[in-house]
Amino acid sequence: MGYQTTAEKMNAIFSDLSKDYLIYAPKRFVGDGTFTYIDTIRYGEITDLSEIEFAEKSDYSFKEVLLPISETLFYFTENEMKEADAPKKGAIVFLRSCDLHGLKRMDTIYLENGAVDTYYKRLRDNTKFILMGCENSFENCFCVSMGTQTSEDYDAYIKVDGETVLVDSHWDFLDAALAGATQAPVIADSVTANDTVVTIPETVPQTLFDAPFWEEYGNRCIACGRCNFVCPTCTCFTMQDIFYTDNGKAGERRRVWASCHVDGYTDMAGGHAFRNDKGQRMRFKVMHKVNDYKRRFGTHMCIGCGRCDDVCPEYISFANCINKLNTLVNDTAKEEN
Amino acid sequence: MTELNPYIPFLSEITEVIKHTEIEFTFRMTYSGDVKPGQFFEVSLPKFGEAPISVSGIGDGTVDLTIRKVGKVTDEIFENYVGDTLFLRGPYGNGFDIANYKGKEILLVAGGTGLSPVKGIVDYFSAHPEDCKGFTLLVGFKSPKDVLFKKDFEEWEKNINVIMTVDTPEDGYCGKCGLVTQYIPEIPIKNSDEAVGIVVGPPMMMKCTITELFNVGFKEENIWISQERKMCCGIGKCGHCKIDDTYICLDGPVFNYTKGKFLKD
Numbered sequence: 001m002g003y004q005t006t007a008e009k010m011n012a013i014f015s016d017l018s019k020d021y022l023i024y025a026p027k028r029f030v031g032d033g034t035f036t037y038i039d040t041i042r043y044g045e046i047t048d049l050s051e052i053e054f055a056e057k058s059d060y061s062f063k064e065v066l067l068p069i070s071e072t073l074f075y076f077t078e079n080e081m082k083e084a085d086a087p088k089k090g091a092i093v094f095l096r097s098c099d100l101h102g103l104k105r106m107d108t109i110y111l112e113n114g115a116v117d118t119y120y121k122r123l124r125d126n127t128k129f130i131l132m133g134c135e136n137s138f139e140n141c142f143c144v145s146m147g148t149q150t151s152e153d154y155d156a157y158i159k160v161d162g163e164t165v166l167v168d169s170h171w172d173f174l175d176a177a178l179a180g181a182t183q184a185p186v187i188a189d190s191v192t193a194n195d196t197v198v199t200i201p202e203t204v205p206q207t208l209f210d211a212p213f214w215e216e217y218g219n220r221c222i223a224c225g226r227c228n229f230v231c232p233t234c235t236c237f238t239m240q241d242i243f244y245t246d247n248g249k250a251g252e253r254r255r256v257w258a259s260c261h262v263d264g265y266t267d268m269a270g271g272h273a274f275r276n277d278k279g280q281r282m283r284f285k286v287m288h289k290v291n292d293y294k295r296r297f298g299t300h301m302c303i304g305c306g307r308c309d310d311v312c313p314e315y316i317s318f319a320n321c322i323n324k325l326n327t328l329v330n331d332t333a334k335e336e337n
Numbered sequence: 338m339t340e341l342n343p344y345i346p347f348l349s350e351i352t353e354v355i356k357h358t359e360i361e362f363t364f365r366m367t368y369s370g371d372v373k374p375g376q377f378f379e380v381s382l383p384k385f386g387e388a389p390i391s392v393s394g395i396g397d398g399t400v401d402l403t404i405r406k407v408g409k410v411t412d413e414i415f416e417n418y419v420g421d422t423l424f425l426r427g428p429y430g431n432g433f434d435i436a437n438y439k440g441k442e443i444l445l446v447a448g449g450t451g452l453s454p455v456k457g458i459v460d461y462f463s464a465h466p467e468d469c470k471g472f473t474l475l476v477g478f479k480s481p482k483d484v485l486f487k488k489d490f491e492e493w494e495k496n497i498n499v500i501m502t503v504d505t506p507e508d509g510y511c512g513k514c515g516l517v518t519q520y521i522p523e524i525p526i527k528n529s530d531e532a533v534g535i536v537v538g539p540p541m542m543m544k545c546t547i548t549e550l551f552n553v554g555f556k557e558e559n560i561w562i563s564q565e566r567k568m569c570c571g572i573g574k575c576g577h578c579k580i581d582d583t584y585i586c587l588d589g590p591v592f593n594y595t596k597g598k599f600l601k602d
Contacts, residue, residue: 114573269408
């Protein structure tokens with residue numbers, strides 16, 4: 001149901017919701033960016049709609065709400081383990097259409113691929129998602145190429161225009177809270193084109209895995225892993241045990257974000273590692289995002305948010321890489337015919 | 338009922354420790370659920386982490402885990418196993434399906450600790466030689482002092498054809514020397530069109546062995562391999578073991594070669 005209401009009314013509703021939910025949205029952190037006088041936009045808790053950064057793309061995705069950067073799984077003493085408590089409150093997350101598609105990718109891995117992940121599920125079951133529209137495409141976005149520019153799978157869509165707020169609710173609670181508000185048809189803003197367009201090769205033959213094509217990336221990539229950390233669909237983690245300094249027999253097991261670009265990702269006991277070359281790590285990631293994931297689960301993993309291109313300190317463009325790979329695949333096929 | 342948390346390990350008693358070499362012991366652990374050769378457990382040591390370890394033997398209410406002291410977790414197991422218990426999660430992975438090999442001529446080629454995940458197969462056919470048309474175990478170790486499962490070899494040699502070789506002999510050693518591949522042409526296979534090859538070991542050993550199996554007429558659909566990768570979860574989440582669209586922990590570690598040949602890291 002669509003409504004037109006005021007910012008004051010919506011803030012009152014969120015104030016009420018905050019008794020049961022932590023509310024997360026992209027916020028501007030002034031001067032907190034990589035360089036002096038550069039801001040960063042990342043997720044944080046909000047109490048007022050005015051804190052939300054609607055005008056720009058967030059540098060980081062919402063994924064840290066459901067998959068914390070470091071998450072305690074359980075506490076241990078010598079012979080006992082205790083599952084870490086779930087947060088007392090649920091979560092409400094403001095996010096854009098592409099990220100809502102990213103959520104499906106996370107669900108697939110954490111709820112469907114093998115056993116259900118206890119920690120993900122208990123957060124996910126208590127999280128509501130509020131769509132933020134996109135009036136314009138941002139730099140490096142290629143959602144239209146990935147088919148993620150619109151989404152209906154939200155609990156609410158909210159558009160703030162000065163003191164006016166438009167809401168499309170799929171959530172009983174909001175419908176009840178907005179019972180007195182003016183009803184109006186509300187359609188989420190979405191883009192129909194991006195400056196960046198990618199063409200994904202249908203299949204990439206394994207013979208191209210060792211092509212000189214990847215060497216450029218091997219030379220440029222510094223294996224910092226930022227592309228993985230900003231990506232809403234990168235969900236890998238590594239286990240980490242810590243113990244308390246004043247009681248060495250007690251501690252906790254955590255999982256922390258991992259990156260397939262960073263050294264150590266494939267290291268096995270005894271020292272053997274795979275993909276020591278950074279170009280091969282790029283190949284591994286690219287193939288996962290636009291080829292391997294689809295073969296297993298039916299959709300591309302990449303959702304076209306372009307954050308990896310925004311963040312790379314070596315100006316490596318994932319979108320360009322896909323397009324160049326597509327050309328390479330086509331040229332190779334022509335040569336063979 | 339809420340689903341069981343798959344990350345919380347259970348406590349298992351060490352009922353026996355069999356020392357093969359200075360750095361390779363088999364820990365016989367209490368476990369009474371279903372388990373297959375080639376499956377693995379995450380051995381979980383609070384403070385130190387977890388390591389995926391293959392099942393090297395299946396007993397009545399026990400599983401054997403043959404562990405080499407090579408990393409942070411395994412070092413600690415060797416230092417402090419006197420604690421009598423270890424935490425485990427699992428078993429994980431598909432494992433070897435004995436039914437695939439019954440009634441066939443079988444050539445099993447293993448390198449070093451690669452013998453662990455297939456030892457259950459050897460145990461089975463050594464105990465039931467009538468269930469196959471012939472069984473040859475071809476196994477290579479680095480040197481005589483790296484030989485694992487010495488007692489089991491005595492038993493196996495009574496029932497199946499065993500060829501053991503070492504890369505580097507020592508004074509007083511009078512067995513076979515050299516790589517496993519050089520012995521493959523000598524193995525009398527009656528019908529290589531239908532014979533089954535099972536190959537587990539270091540990546541290069543597996544590659545060369547499979548080439549040699551093709552040379553003597555094995556078909557790729559009759560060859561089975563088991564892969565080893567870094568794993569942090571064992572349940573398809575952490576991503577470390579993924580190769581193309583395959584999760585080694587879920588879809589493997591055992592693969593028919595028609596699939597296994599495409600696994601490129």
